[in-house]
Amino acid sequence: MIVENHALWGEEPTEDYPATFTYLGAEPLPDKPNGRRPAVIICGGGGFTHIAPHEQDPVAFAFLDHGYQAFVLNYVTSSTGDVSFPHPQADLAKMVATVRANADEWHVDPKRVCVVGFSAGGMICASLATQWKTGPFAALAGARPDDIRPDAVVLGYPLLDFAYVRDMQTRDPRIDLRVPKTGGKTGRDLLNDYLSMVTGG
Structure with missing residues (x-):
């Protein structure tokens, strides 16, 4: 298994852009060195004050077991920065675009990128799923709308209506x-x- 930790917006997290992510990937199969897998981006919940660990790596391992390359997103929370709209959504948009931009390196099928969110993370995923084309997220992520569009969305007990x-x-x-x-x-x-x-x- 491949495990890599990265800053999302540059070489290192900053006060304005604190988001990070962990890539949990399967090694390429010997008979399919260029084989591609679907990708899943996981957004745990935590009321926008933190991110619950039990909604991160355990979920990633379950998807890995089913043939996905997994990415655990540590989007901005009130403990790391400005959590007001649209900052967490911009982090997820940037993450989707980043997965697609690095599809070759991470052996990902760029046409099969799924986002999974729980509670507050579900709200972030729902926002991106419904506003990837018309919302401000693509511009904030420095990407085209099609680059940030999730191909599938799974919402676990999402916060949808404030x-x-x-x-x-x-x-x-x-x-x-x-x-x-x-x-x-x-x-x-x-x-x-x-x-x-x-x-x-």
Whole structure:
């Protein structure tokens, strides 16, 4: 197996571009040295504050076992940088374009690139899947829209509707209670802070 760690946007991660990825690939078969496999890009969840490890490598190994070349994306989170829209989506767009640009080196079929996301990662994958052509992601990634279009998308318990989450949470009367260790903020304050962080305002 091949394991490589890379910065996504350059030689090293930076404060403005902290995203990294791990390539987990199968060695070429002796009788098919130029054989190509489908690729999967995995975006774990974590509420945009971190990325849950159990939604990264274990998922990659499952796809490897089924003949994929796997890429685990560590997109920007609030612990590494500016997580507001469209920064995490731009990371995924750049990752899809990067896989296609390096298809020969990584023995990938550039016409079979799948994205898989869980929770917050699912939201990022859904955004790219629905806006690869009309959204700002291709320009941010320095690529053509066709270069960032996923060929397949798998969403695991994705966060898809912030308004719904806000409305459902605010119906709970406990949300107006003070939360310990928050400087007197209520659950409503914390929810609004979170939504502002992710949506950029």
